[in-house]
Amino acid sequence: MQARFFGIGQLIPLLAVSVLCMMGSQSPALSGWGISPLTLAIVAGMLLGNTLMLRMPALWPQGIAFSKTYLLRVGIMLYGFRLTLSQVAYVGWPALLADAAVVAGTMLLAVKLGKRFRLDAKTAALVGAGSAVCGAAAVLAAQPVVKAQERDVGVAVATVVVFGTLAMFVYPLLAVSLLPADASAAAWFAWGIYTGSTVHEVAQVAAAGAAVNPAVADVAVITKMIRVMLLAPLLLVLPALAGGQGGQANGKRFAVPWFVPAFLAMVALNSWFPLPPHIHQAVLTLDTLLLTTAMFALGLTTRWQAVRAAGIKPLLLAGVLAVWLMIGGGALSYAGYWLFK
Secondary structure, X not given: OOOOOOOHHHOHHHHHHHHHHHHHHOOHHHHOOOOOHHHHHHHHHHHHHOOHHHHOOOOOHHHHHHHHHHHHHHHHHHHHHHOOHHHHHHHHHHHHHHHHXXXXXXXXXXXXXXXXXXXXXXXXXXXXXHHHHHXXXXXXXXXXXXXXXXXXXXXXXXXXXXXHHHHHHHHHHHHHHHOOOOOOHHHXXXXXXXXXXXXXXXXXXXXHHHOOOHHHHHHHHHHHHHHHHOHHHHHHHHHHHHHOEOOEEOOEEOOOOOHHHHHHHHHHHHHHOOOOHHHHHHHHHHHHHHHHHHHHHHHHOOOXXXXXXXXXXXXXXXXXXXXXXXXXXXXXXXXXXXXXX
């Protein structure tokens, strides 16, 4: 009982650092680069974990364990308040089809290439989930489902941060090169779908879209949030993909994690019974705090030696997936738009 209901004092320092990460990510220097609180949190966690925590390994053990489990799952559930069914209707079938094709294609490619590169199946699944859906948040959500280790999370987050950041600069340059300044509204709408269905993090999508024009940014963010919604069905099949056994993982029957239907329930609740704006914003802030705290806790328990031991293969896999998202994802996005516009 004592281990489960530990003193709140162990959570206070974790929450305090998470608040600082949230504040730091809003600074002009970092927000312009699309750096999310989750990214700052795992970097801060890994820095502290490989310095202070090496000398004081018993510091906040129960708070860290609580953050990586309960806070993480509640944060994933509350993530559903970021999307409504009306947003899905606004961008329509083109975005939904593009997102579904990109998520499915990216995950299948990650699994196939992971085997080809002789990469651990769980690491490949985490890199694939982060590339396919929503970066660090998807990696966090996938970790308990496939029962991956903390070092796998650190490796996967590092890869999606690297290539997501690159995409944030490359996509606006591509827009300038491929689309004339007086392009039609339909062309910008399609570019928004392309950006939202292929760039890694939500913050990176917002930055990449805003660098083109406001219309692209709006469509891109909504398309991205639809892609986030696909995290739920992906988590249902992820154990089979990671374990290579149809409908099973590690020889055991897979039970649906409770936070998957809870996430979908929050989307429905947010659509049909919207909260007052100030309460809704408070829920989103709380959700960011919980996920940031979980990411910080994961960083504290990730060791550089373990990350280095993973080698170049995860980065190579993420690089190939990034090229696929840019080229193959672009083809799928535009095919979906012109078929269902």
